[in-house]
Amino acid sequence: MYPQTLSRPLPGAAALLWPKRAVKACTSCRRDKIRCDDTRPCNGCRRKGFSEAQCIDGCERCRRARVRCEGGTPCVRCTDLQLECFDDQTTLHLPKPATAAGRGAPGRPSERxxxxxxxxxxxxxxxxxxxxxxxxxxxxxxxxxxxxGPKLVKVRCQFCREGNRRCEDARPCKFCVERGGECIDPPRKGKGHGTRVKAACVNCRRDKVRCDGTRPCGACDKKGLQCCDRPSKSSSPIDSRPPAEYDASASSSPELPHASTSQHGYFDLPRSTSTLPHSPDSSPAGPMPFLSLQYHQPPRYTIDTPPQLHLPPQRHQLPRPDRLPSSSSLTGMMESFGRLSAAMDYRDMQRV
CATH class of the missing domain: 4.10.240.10 (Zn(2)-C6 fungal-type DNA-binding domain)
Structure with a gap:
């Protein structure tokens, strides 16, 4: 249990509170920027040796000027400056500023x-x-x-605009007088917002300057650059050559045999086009038992890693289209290749 002495109020608790702020400091404390205890005379004036008649609030004008107010009402300073001496309680007949409707309290003047x-x-x-x-x-x-006053829009003269100089309000301006140019205000378009260019050139877009829309524009003409437009999004980056040039290049380039692509993403290598001499001596006479003509399909490779064909040094040149074998010759070569493989298998069987 807590002792009962803690429930009692501490002696001198009011003295531990934060000191109360003075409603209105006297003129002496306000001038010296020290704290006033709001008594008359205050502690500051007592330390300075001032009497109660000297520790006064002062008029409103002396308080704002932070000077000593003497002589009662009107004070000596207001009398010398021929001003109206008044206090906060005195009503000063000043024109009331018009307040906007709906802002703040009704009839309350603005403090700013x-x-x-x-x-x-x-x-x-x-x-x-x-x-x-x-x-x-x-x-x-x-x-x-x-x-x-009325809001003025500062416009540079034509000579300062061309030289990219800062112009003055006076006419003629200082720059035109020094250079001996004619100071003429250019006609404004619309409300002074200018006209928007449909598309700026590449150089003006890169340098982030205003393009006048003409080709060549004024900025590129001054810099000596080639004024070109940015390609539109609809245009493709394919080389814009006439179809006749494509046909000519296609006819001049050799035609290569195309590999057949399967539905699983593989492509088959072209068949061997090597010609073998077909002679009747190479094939055995009579029927050959246990022989079957089978064509073994070459291995398949993925499209990502196509096979590399190693050609002999003397055959680096690609065959011409007119020298490629026809379909009938390919059929004959396949038949001769099958007979040759059958003969080799038969010879191996005899050796065993």
Whole structure:
């Protein structure tokens, strides 16, 4: 069991809490950028030896400028600058900015300045809606209001466009004056978006520059390159030669015997075309028993690894089409080959 002393509140628990932030710091603490305890006089002013009359909140303009506000209301600074001295509780009669319908609470003014003054825009600082703004008053600068003008589209002149130079808004521009060229604004096409080219050339597509669509285009003409279009996807990469040239090349090339391909992905080698002398002496006279004429089919090879034919050195030249044996001669050679094999088998049987 836990002791009962832990259930009791610790003494001085309020002192261990995070210190509360001041609602509004006094002018002295705000100027020195130190923490104010929100009492009057505060601890910072007591350390500095200020009285309670000197530890004040100050007017709104002095608070924004982070300067000491003295002299009550109106203060000395606002009187010297001929400004209206007011506090947060005092209503300042300023023109209310128009709020967009449907954005935020109804009747709540926007806290962001619509347009910054010239000094704040130059230094890229946050500006206020009032003129003069607090930053210009703190720096004793002239607060010049900058209005919103029409949106201008910067167009380069024709001479700067041809020379790929940066042009100015003034006419004539500086580049045309130095070069002695005529400063003329080119006519714009449509709304300034330009015209899209149907197809750019190969060089403009590679260099990623705009092609004008003419052949040769302006970029290729300046670079001295050959302006050619990219081949379309419909066109095949086959050599575009007339059919007459294909016929001529086919007739000039020797015709090779084609191997027959089977349905299982194999192809048969062509039959041997070697001629053997057929003489009646080579075949035995009389009937030959136990003999059968069988034709042994040559081995098959796969298409991936075709066989290599080793020809003699003197027969490297392919036979001409007109010298190939006809079908009748092939039949006779097969018959003579069968008789020769039968005779050899018969001779081997006699030796055994």
């Amino acid at each position: 300045a619509k347009l910054a003054c010239r000094s704040c825009r130059r230094d890229n600082k946050k500006c206020e809606d009032q003129r003069p703004c607090g930053r210009c008053m703190a720096r004793n600068e002239e607060c010049v209001h900058v209005g919103r």
